[in-house]
Amino acid sequence: MKRLVWLLGVTLLMASGCGNDDFPGVRQLIERRVPWLSERVELCEEESSGSESFTLRSDAGKLCIAATSANAAAVGVNWYLNHYCGRSMSHMGDNLGPVDDLPLPEAPVTVTTDLDYRYALNYCTFNYSMSFYTWEDWERELDWMALHGVNLMLVANGAEAVWQNTLRRLGYSEERIASFLSGPAYNAWWLMGNLEGWGGPMPQSQIDARAELVRKMLGRMRELGIEPLMPGFYGMVPHDYGSHAGVRVFDQGNWGAFTRPAILDPTTPEFARVASIFYEETRRLYGDGIRFFSGDPFHEGGSVAGVDMGEAGLAIQRAMQEAFPESVWVLQGWQDNPKPQLLERLDRRYVLVQELFGENTANWEQREAYEGTPFLWATVTNFGERPGVNGKLQRFADEVHRASTGPYASCMRGVGILPEGIVNNPVVYDLVLELPWHRDRVDVAEWIEDYVKARYGRCDERLTEAWRIFLETIHSSTIGYQEGPPENVLCARPSLGVRSVSSWGRLEKRYDTARFAEGVRLMASARADFAGSETYRIDLINMLRQVIANRADGVYADLSAACERRDRDGFRRASSEFLALHDLEEQLLAQDPLYRIDTYQKQALAAGRTPSEKDNNLYNAMMLITYWGENNPAEDYLHDYAYKEWAGLMTSFYKRRWEMWFDYVQARLDGGTPERPEFFFWEREWAENNRKVMDCSPSLSFEEVLGRMEGLLRPGEEAE
Numbered sequence: 001m002k003r004l005v006w007l008l009g010v011t012l013l014m015a016s017g018c019g020n021d022d023f024p025g026v027r028q029l030i031e032r033r034v035p036w037l038s039e040r041v042e043l044c045e046e047e048s049s050g051s052e053s054f055t056l057r058s059d060a061g062k063l064c065i066a067a068t069s070a071n072a073a074a075v076g077v078n079w080y081l082n083h084y085c086g087r088s089m090s091h092m093g094d095n096l097g098p099v100d101d102l103p104l105p106e107a108p109v110t111v112t113t114d115l116d117y118r119y120a121l122n123y124c125t126f127n128y129s130m131s132f133y134t135w136e137d138w139e140r141e142l143d144w145m146a147l148h149g150v151n152l153m154l155v156a157n158g159a160e161a162v163w164q165n166t167l168r169r170l171g172y173s174e175e176r177i178a179s180f181l182s183g184p185a186y187n188a189w190w191l192m193g194n195l196e197g198w199g200g201p202m203p204q205s206q207i208d209a210r211a212e213l214v215r216k217m218l219g220r221m222r223e224l225g226i227e228p229l230m231p232g233f234y235g236m237v238p239h240d241y242g243s244h245a246g247v248r249v250f251d252q253g254n255w256g257a258f259t260r261p262a263i264l265d266p267t268t269p270e271f272a273r274v275a276s277i278f279y280e281e282t283r284r285l286y287g288d289g290i291r292f293f294s295g296d297p298f299h300e301g302g303s304v305a306g307v308d309m310g311e312a313g314l315a316i317q318r319a320m321q322e323a324f325p326e327s328v329w330v331l332q333g334w335q336d337n338p339k340p341q342l343l344e345r346l347d348r349r350y351v352l353v354q355e356l357f358g359e360n361t362a363n364w365e366q367r368e369a370y371e372g373t374p375f376l377w378a379t380v381t382n383f384g385e386r387p388g389v390n391g392k393l394q395r396f397a398d399e400v401h402r403a404s405t406g407p408y409a410s411c412m413r414g415v416g417i418l419p420e421g422i423v424n425n426p427v428v429y430d431l432v433l434e435l436p437w438h439r440d441r442v443d444v445a446e447w448i449e450d451y452v453k454a455r456y457g458r459c460d461e462r463l464t465e466a467w468r469i470f471l472e473t474i475h476s477s478t479i480g481y482q483e484g485p486p487e488n489v490l491c492a493r494p495s496l497g498v499r500s501v502s503s504w505g506r507l508e509k510r511y512d513t514a515r516f517a518e519g520v521r522l523m524a525s526a527r528a529d530f531a532g533s534e535t536y537r538i539d540l541i542n543m544l545r546q547v548i549a550n551r552a553d554g555v556y557a558d559l560s561a562a563c564e565r566r567d568r569d570g571f572r573r574a575s576s577e578f579l580a581l582h583d584l585e586e587q588l589l590a591q592d593p594l595y596r597i598d599t600y601q602k603q604a605l606a607a608g609r610t611p612s613e614k615d616n617n618l619y620n621a622m623m624l625i626t627y628w629g630e631n632n633p634a635e636d637y638l639h640d641y642a643y644k645e646w647a648g649l650m651t652s653f654y655k656r657r658w659e660m661w662f663d664y665v666q667a668r669l670d671g672g673t674p675e676r677p678e679f680f681f682w683e684r685e686w687a688e689n690n691r692k693v694m695d696c697s698p699s700l701s702f703e704e705v706l707g708r709m710e711g712l713l714r715p716g717e718e719a720e
Helices: 011-016 024-033 070-085 135-147 159-169 174-180 187-191 204-224 269-286 309-323 368-372 393-405 426-437 444-456 461-472 513-524 534-564 568-589 597-606 611-624 649-669 679-689 702-709 715-719
Strands: 041-045 052-059 062-067 109-113 117-120 152-154 227-231 262-264 292-294 328-333 351-355 375-379 412-417
Touching: 024 041, 024 070, 024 135, 024 204, 041 070, 052 070, 062 070, 070 109, 070 135, 070 204, 070 426, 070 444, 109 426, 117 375, 117 426, 135 204, 159 174, 159 187, 159 204, 159 227, 159 269, 204 227, 204 269, 227 269, 262 269, 269 309, 309 328, 375 393, 375 426, 393 412, 393 426, 393 444, 412 426, 426 444, 444 461, 444 534, 461 513, 513 534, 513 715, 534 568, 534 702, 568 649, 568 702, 597 611, 611 679, 649 679
Parallel strands: 041 062, 117 152, 117 412, 152 227, 227 292, 292 328, 328 351, 351 375, 375 412
Antiparallel strands: 052 062, 052 109
């Protein structure tokens, strides 16, 4: 396998030695995650020649990691775990058990990167994955970030206190402030200027707790070499701010059915005044050590009527620079954002654009590095943390290499992962965040061999071959444009002619599903040898879940055809099989806590300090994963946007919807005139009635589930 730099020269390292312990934050990370390694590794700092690097070598039976920074040292730890020990950490299970016979490098190995940034997180990640993180959750998250080399990370979960203090100083009442702040599962869309107040009010105890949590996060991030990207002030103010005498705002209208905050004209003295207060409160709460601020004015359809974009951009950057000199404004490269006019007058030294949707777009190339602006190449991977296996792995490797070596290489500053939810597809994040440490183009078919060993603990030809098949199918780079993974019709709001579950998704699988099933069958054949592996069990369940989803497409086509030809018996048979797939998937998902709704519900409850917090957390959680939040039937675009294939949901929510519709259709086929089910209001009632922890215990063993799936894993033979 080709690495960025595998240098065998050791002059610098021999001069510096490795008898120190220069990175206490990384030492503590090792003690938390791989304590068996702690007494067998030494960490020391070495001088940088302008690039970040780490060197692995052995010394008297110990591993020595010499690095240019704490972050590079953490990457060195992860590189050693992945590529030498067959160990890994992920959001979908860990394989971090002890290695008794410690493998040591035969000769020193140095790995270097010339890219400045390895960035992580989307505003949406803070809600689809992290709404109810406790400090224990964040400790784990930050350790994962450091091991994977993330040195710039969005921190978007403590802005309520900043805004509360800012609006108090602007004369707002406590009641009006409370109606502006969002609930705990919706702060992403509030901070992006899409809505106000939904899911709230947030009690003072929760505002204070989130601010304290962020302070702990920032302290740990400093220890691990991760800089925070914090919300900046780009003009967002409450929608009625323009009622103040002499104040000019740009009304942003609605986002779906939600009233959007207004944008305060950045070219006016009032903007400078409010920005100054906002940044003073940010500093007071979170300190001076912030160099990066985010904020995208006129995001996702915001009105720019009457806006001098060049002057507005200049004023936003000026206010940021006056408050935090030499700070960098980070903007999302999404759709036509950031508009060229917004960038044209900025000091490009202090701007960074995230090429957000790299799996499908190459705006960095079409816009000539965003008109000469430093940028990151990044992937979204999924939307709404909707389930499904996804990721154009070879494209990721090729695009990062192409951007790093092409005509805009001087502006290419790093890579990023910006998933709307991160508890999915760990192979994507492992690959993308490792790419900066490779100089040559990465052949993912070769890279995947080390990934399989690190993921499951040892080499196994069955698993390696299964993953080669996955590279041909679900992880193929030839699939074409798609927004996240293809969806599961079992979870769709029922009707004839379903094309997607969410408004912007799709059901179509553009890969050979029979070939994919062959890979899953091969993977399942190894279960006796990997019975104790958490990562194997989680991945196998996920792949089997996808097999069920693929089969559901065919059954749905059968029942739709039977309905159209008014074949009552055919419709009854197909609908019965369709509902049986819900039951089968329910039992499959119940086999692991990662795929059960009660895990999520317990997390929401644990994050609340008071009964009212706990109740509102749970209500926010149930809304977000079902109807999302709109209460206007005419603007019902967001239902199922964040649908989840979880035990507890498969039967009580999705199956029940389909049962209602099947009863309606069957009655019509039988000559009746039943009333059509009204799902809009039923979904809201379901969320209201499920503010409690569900029982998701399986009634079948894993082996029994696998037995019932045998026919689905042999689709070709079944067809014969």
